Amino acid sequence: MRRKLPAVLLSAALAFVVTACGSGSGGTTTADDGKITLGFSQVGSESGWREANTKSIKESASTAGIDLKFSDAQQKQENQIATIRSYIQQKVDVIAFSPVVVTGWDAVLKEAQAAKIPVVLTDRAVDSDASLYVSFLGSDFVKEGEAVGDWVLNEYKDATGPVNIVQLEGSVGSAPAIDRKKGFEAKIASNPNLKVIASQSGDFTRADGKEVMTAILKANPKIDLLFAHNDDMGLGAIQAIEEAGKKPGVDIKIVTIDAVKDGMQALADGKINFIAECSPLLGDQLMEIVKQIKAGQPVEKRIITKETTFTQEQAAEALPSRKY
Ligand code: AHR
Secondary structure, three states: OOOHHHHHHHHHHHHHHHHHOOOOHHHHHHHOOOOOEEEEEEOOOOOHHHHHHHHHHHHHHHHHOOEEEEEEOOOOHHHHHHHHHHHHHOOOOEEEEOOOOOOOOHHHHHHHHHOOOOEEEEOOOOOOOHHHOOEEEEOOHHHHHHHHHHHHHHHOOOOOOOEEEEEEEOOOOOHHHHHHHHHHHHHHOOOOOEEEEEEEEOOOOHHHHHHHHHHHHHHOOOOOEEEEOOHHHHHHHHHHHHHOOOOEOOOEEEEEEEOOHHHHHHHHOOOOOEEEEOOOOOHHHHHHHHHHHHOOOOOOOEEEOOOOEEOHHHHHHHHHHOOO
């Protein structure tokens, strides 16, 4: 018995090292060439923000020398689940994904955990148990909605009558749509003059933003303010407002979230009145997290992206050096 003990301990220690290094089952993927393999499932290419986010992830992986397997889910959860399952089969070292919606991830996350492949959430949250993923890197969407709500509160602090507000929501069931709405509506609730008269999803795209706003304009002759959950829907709505013969930023004030270049240009041009930033530049931080996991180092469970807000004057100043 005494002689057997060290061998048992040795194999247990080896098993721990393989797990701590975050290798796929058996750790075969990285043992050969020493390279880390990251499987990333992206939401889609619905917005300027998303394009900038994809670029950031691809560039940062290449700079960090990480072998990136990248897949675009075209805003469909079933595509993301199929991709994650294929990354599990391929025994990648780490899986990262930006979940299209909040719910419905338990089964696939448990499969990744059973295969000992660490999962990192980027950009968007899930409602699964936090033990099913290692870390979540992304913005505080409630705070973004609150920042917009604060601007609106201040803008209409002296209003003596109703202020009619339209909200263009992001993709149904997605974390940014849920949280931005929550943060915004909680803030404006303190002024009873501020009334949301219509609130519909524009799926975070410019085309849907235009289509939904066109219909809302037809049904509502008096709109004072539009809150679009992202720049792209706001930019689509601007086209609808102009086609309806109104002046965006003046006849209808517009507030959005993201601060991508097109949005910032519209803000500097006076067609948007205020933007809360949501940074898509997550690539470098994600690669750092992946390396830490692979090295068996502890990583923070929640990493919140640093962000700011922009007025029209601040946008004009920031535009020349804007990275996305
Ligand atoms: O999850 C981040 C959001 O998704 C961005 O604000 C929006 O533009 C994108 O589509």
